[in-house]
Amino acid sequence: AYVIALPCVDVKDRSCVDECPVDCIYEGRRALYIQPDECVDCGACEPVCPVEAIYFEDDVPAEWGDHRGSNADFFGTL
Ligand code: SF4
Ligand code: F3S
Numbered sequence: 129a130y131v132i133a134l135p136c137v138d139v140k141d142r143s144c145v146d147e148c149p150v151d152c153i154y155e156g157r158r159a160l161y162i163q164p165d166e167c168v169d170c171g172a173c174e175p176v177c178p179v180e181a182i183y184f185e186d187d188v189p190a191e192w193g194d195h196r197g198s199n200a201d202f203f204g205t206l
Contacts, residue, residue: 129164
């Protein structure tokens with residue numbers, strides 16, 4: 129699945145939401161999150177984020193830590 133990383137926090141541009149064909153991007157308090165079981169890996173959301181917050185799960189820059197972890201906390205999965 130794709131994940132939304134640190135740059136989204138307190139930005140929440142929401143351009144990604146309009147692009148997602150399966151509506152699997154959900155709003156949290158300070159950032160948005162991609163539901164990993166619903167994401168179809170289409171990649172449509174990635175280029176539209178103005179702060180480049182969206183990455184394929186294996187490609188999240190290491191300095192931002194494991195956002196699969198915070199993503200999983202949000203959805204209560206993993
Ligand atoms: Fe939605 Fe596609 Fe982005 Fe997954 S990769 S969150 S399905 S737009
Ligand atoms: Fe956040 Fe970028 Fe979407 S700032 S809400 S991941 S367009």
